[in-house]
Amino acid sequence: xxxxxxxxKNLPLGDVVQAGTAESFETGDWxxxxxxxxxxxxxQCLQCWIYCPDSSIIVKDSKMxxxxxxxxxGCGICAKECPVKxxxxxxxxxxxx
Amino acid sequence: xxxxxxxRWHGRGGQGAKTAALLFGEAAMSLGKNIQAFPEYGPERMxxxxxxxxxxxxxxxxxxxxxxxxxxVVVLDPTLxxxxxxxxxxxxxxxxxxxxxxxxxxxxxxxxxxxLKVFTVDxxxxxxxxxxxxxPNTPMLGALAKVSGLLDYDMMIKDMEKKLSEKFKNKxxxxxxxxxxxxxxxxxxxxx
Amino acid sequence: xxxxxxxxxxxxxxxxxxxxxxxxxxxYPITPATEIVxxxxxxxxxxxxxxxxxxxxxxxxxxxxxxxxxxxxxxxMTGTSSQGLVYMYEILPIASSLRLPIVMCDVNRAISGPxxxxxxxxxxxxxxxxxxxxxxxxxxxxAYDGLIQAIRIAEDPRLRLPTMxxxxxxxxxxxxxxxxxxxxxxxxxxxxxxxxxxxxxLNLDKPVTIGLIDLQDYYxxxxxxxxxxxxxxxQVILEVADEFAKKFGRKxxxxxxxxxxxxxxxxxxxxxxxxxxxxxxDEMRAKGVKAGLLKIRVFRPFPAEEIxxxxxxxxxxxxxxxxxxxxxxxxxxxxxxxSGMFDLKARPKxxxxxxxxxGREINLEHLRQxxxxxxxxxxxxxxxxxxxxx
Numbered sequence: 001x002x003x004x005x006x007x008x009k010n011l012p013l014g015d016v017v018q019a020g021t022a023e024s025f026e027t028g029d030w031x032x033x034x035x036x037x038x039x040x041x042x043x044q045c046l047q048c049w050i051y052c053p054d055s056s057i058i059v060k061d062s063k064m065x066x067x068x069x070x071x072x073x074g075c076g077i078c079a080k081e082c083p084v085k086x087x088x089x090x091x092x093x094x095x096x097x
Numbered sequence: 098x099x100x101x102x103x104x105r106w107h108g109r110g111g112q113g114a115k116t117a118a119l120l121f122g123e124a125a126m127s128l129g130k131n132i133q134a135f136p137e138y139g140p141e142r143m144x145x146x147x148x149x150x151x152x153x154x155x156x157x158x159x160x161x162x163x164x165x166x167x168x169x170v171v172v173l174d175p176t177l178x179x180x181x182x183x184x185x186x187x188x189x190x191x192x193x194x195x196x197x198x199x200x201x202x203x204x205x206x207x208x209x210x211x212x213l214k215v216f217t218v219d220x221x222x223x224x225x226x227x228x229x230x231x232x233p234n235t236p237m238l239g240a241l242a243k244v245s246g247l248l249d250y251d252m253m254i255k256d257m258e259k260k261l262s263e264k265f266k267n268k269x270x271x272x273x274x275x276x277x278x279x280x281x282x283x284x285x286x287x288x289x
Numbered sequence: 290x291x292x293x294x295x296x297x298x299x300x301x302x303x304x305x306x307x308x309x310x311x312x313x314x315x316x317y318p319i320t321p322a323t324e325i326v327x328x329x330x331x332x333x334x335x336x337x338x339x340x341x342x343x344x345x346x347x348x349x350x351x352x353x354x355x356x357x358x359x360x361x362x363x364x365x366m367t368g369t370s371s372q373g374l375v376y377m378y379e380i381l382p383i384a385s386s387l388r389l390p391i392v393m394c395d396v397n398r399a400i401s402g403p404x405x406x407x408x409x410x411x412x413x414x415x416x417x418x419x420x421x422x423x424x425x426x427x428x429x430x431x432a433y434d435g436l437i438q439a440i441r442i443a444e445d446p447r448l449r450l451p452t453m454x455x456x457x458x459x460x461x462x463x464x465x466x467x468x469x470x471x472x473x474x475x476x477x478x479x480x481x482x483x484x485x486x487x488x489x490x491l492n493l494d495k496p497v498t499i500g501l502i503d504l505q506d507y508y509x510x511x512x513x514x515x516x517x518x519x520x521x522x523x524q525v526i527l528e529v530a531d532e533f534a535k536k537f538g539r540k541x542x543x544x545x546x547x548x549x550x551x552x553x554x555x556x557x558x559x560x561x562x563x564x565x566x567x568x569x570x571d572e573m574r575a576k577g578v579k580a581g582l583l584k585i586r587v588f589r590p591f592p593a594e595e596i597x598x599x600x601x602x603x604x605x606x607x608x609x610x611x612x613x614x615x616x617x618x619x620x621x622x623x624x625x626x627x628s629g630m631f632d633l634k635a636r637p638k639x640x641x642x643x644x645x646x647x648g649r650e651i652n653l654e655h656l657r658q659x660x661x662x663x664x665x666x667x668x669x670x671x672x673x674x675x676x677x678x679x
Contacts, residue, residue, distance in 0.1 A: 008509075011514065014449065015499065015503055016388075017501060018496070020498075
């Protein structure tokens, strides 16, 4: 989709933009690997939420409730850090299967 | 260069040569003169020979070069003579004022400057008696005022009293001692 | 009420800062600018100002803290010199591209090496390409007046450009001079009680991000905005100077001429040397030589049209540079003045003197020599080094 970009005369001065716009920029399609959350194994330690670099762990009322696939880039850090044994509460698998 | 008077102060780092130049400049400014006061530019080194300078004029002063031919030179520490050329650049008819117990004629001979006016005053002795410490720069202000004829005596004393009183609000004895030192040096400086 | 006082350049700048009462000052000490911030820190400690003083561990941090504080919407100042300014270089263009009106007291000093603490303009001239407005001062009075005007200039909504006001190291920074101070209330009225930032990181009603990565698609536009602001800056600087003159009586231009109107032989200089040159111009005039001085007060933006107009009738012009470009083609001022003169139909002959590096004395004799050379300009080389041993 082609977007018309403003010239220097119309661009707000000084490299200033509205804050928080990363939310409207979807990066979920960058993913080649997909995390899957297994609620039955989750111990609600929130390590995944702490480590996720893209704020893609959805937390409601202090509880992990799912993964924001619109923004998750599939880095796998959540799965790596999940401490649940023997099987982790977040596992990685190929995208698009 | 119209009526600008250029002055050089010689002392050792820590003896107050810079402060003396600043004080003399401020005093002259209070009496309506245009002034400059600046140290010999460089790092301060305690005990090392240092110099500072004044320009005093009734006209605005534009010059910003260094002073090489001062018509007045003040030597705060007599031990500098022989080590530093304190007479350097003084034009004929210029004057040098030395803090020493020696007589002007002796200093004139020692420096070998027949063409200059030489004045002496025991500023160290005066400061010990009036302020209680050896601070020759304060009495030398009085001696310079007398020799230069740049400042009206009564107005200068009044201005100094005002400034010292502001600086030493709770120490009237320091104000009194400093004023006495300036007055005495003004009266005791003599030359030939 | 005009108050006449004796102040060094550093004291005058510190006094202006007290009256400006900035929100934040972040600085690191360096000779010969140390005193400015040292005196100001005392004002902070004594409660005479409301400023948040940030003692940082380097000039790089000082300018970074200034950028942060200014992005947060504050009125922000700092002071530095020489290596300190060089250490800020990395952050200086960030301040201008983000349009942060930081105001800096810059005391001109040689840059190492060899190491030297004395005056030349190498530090400031090397910072000419970072999008900062640069103003030079002949004396303490100009530094004081310039700093107060700089707040208005920098914060003008048409500009929003960081601004540095310079004095010559030691020659002005440490020279006590008679200056006239303005009333605190007059300064406050002139600059306005506080900066009115268009955007601010602390404005929760309109949250913004400042300073994103700007690649091929936006960087050029943002830099072009700085170029456009610099074009507007001449007008704004003159407007502020006019208002200052109307209110307080002292008049300043982008350039200031001394006996320039009918001058045939002209010296162009910046900073304290202009004062000494005026004395020699007077001497020359007394001898019947039509000598004049063109002082460049504002170097960025460069007042090329104004200079070309002022020099168009001169016979010969000597441009004095207290710094070298190392281009083997002359100094910074020479290059710009010559370029500015190029489109004139008839040009005076122009020659360049590089002088005073590392605080080397420039005295009446040197300037007499320059005016002597100008009267014999065809025999002069393009670029000469004045006052150096060969």
